[in-house]
Amino acid sequence: MPIDLTEFERGVPFSGDVAEALEALGHRLARLQLSQIVHRKRAIILFEGWMGSGKRAVLKRLVGSLDPTYVRVVKVAGSDDMDDERHWLAPFWSRLPAAGNTTIFYRSWYRLVLEQRMLGNMDDKRWARALDEINEFEAQQRDHGTMIAKLFFHVTPEKQAASLRARQEDPWLRHLRDFQPIIGPTNRERANEVLQDFFAHTNTRWAPWTPIDANDDMAGCIAALTAVADQMEKTMPAEPPAMGETIVPFRTPKASETNSA
Template structure:
């Protein structure tokens, strides 16, 4: 079996694009697959964990919205992760993520994640170097435990150029409906772009594993990025799992036969599949 090679930001082809027609064709197909995956997860008790990381304005939120459109919110939860409140500052940094992990059959998406430990906390010097370096091992152990417990993990990093980021900041400033997304921290973070790239590549090298690899999503073109991210999710979540509609149990079919005004042939065909 070929050994996994961690990705690097420099290897991402930011020129990749998808035209409008191809985008909508792919989107409809991928959303349909996501709906099937959610049903299969519910039936088999599989848990799904999505990790969204990337540069400011790289398109994480837009991708999450397209995924949300396809899924029943009763078993799909999005967790936007910001600065921890005092309760969590006095406890192990992984605690607030443990509390937000999905139950059996559900999917949780983390918009920012435990990887803040080796990015934001590293760059801002919120955490001593000894502790954030230990986080590489802690995170790998954490993710292995999740997988051993029946979870599937997809880790996505949305990568854009500095020029594209500036263009999107300008668009947000001009558009009243997007202006709320723009903050002082967005501009402040740009000043550490070079340092951040080093931290991100080291994060890939230390935490992109055979069981939980990183996917770098070229995101200069939003349509391409959404499809690439959703395809990575579908590929991982659908592997070795039956996506066919699940069979009804005998008791449910017996009740349906008595109560519902449907052709007996339909009940018989469903009963045959069950048996």
């Protein structure tokens, strides 16, 4: 199913109380994660988007709302870090979440194929095969009972340029600047063509994309956190598990056991 990113460029500020909305979302995410933990459900969350689109700030908000002992953040740098001796998806298999856990991919398998396509290292046949392999991979996770939330943060060229300029001017933020950005400001026309194609092939019913209008920072943050919470609410059971063999009841120790200790 195709996605038109130009529909996510309004940058309308959030109409309510930002602090109140963020606090409510934090409580909501924490409650949903508790259901995930006790029901031993798995969750995968992907953060993709333009360089300078606010992904890192939203990631901090999201992780700050969750129990960090059940969350793993994986930063995907690029194809240079991959092992050529293995299938290109192999490193992601080893980082999938265990029962009750969440893995957040800050950039993902999509970034690897997008990078190769943008650099001209992936012809039409290999590109189609890679997208098919991604769809199969995500379908396998869904069939295994794993929640998948895929977020793409979109900003206009003007917003992106302003964000990158602010990074460059701050000596403490310059390290965040990718000096060869694959979907940076100089490659937008080509990147838009490639993105349009991969959305058309990977926006599946079992793992749909959620575009985030990140042109207003706080509105984009609230939209992204809401999207994750909505997806969790569809997936995580609303009721606590019944008492059974998998639940160990609390037992007050006897006086003799306390004294012996």
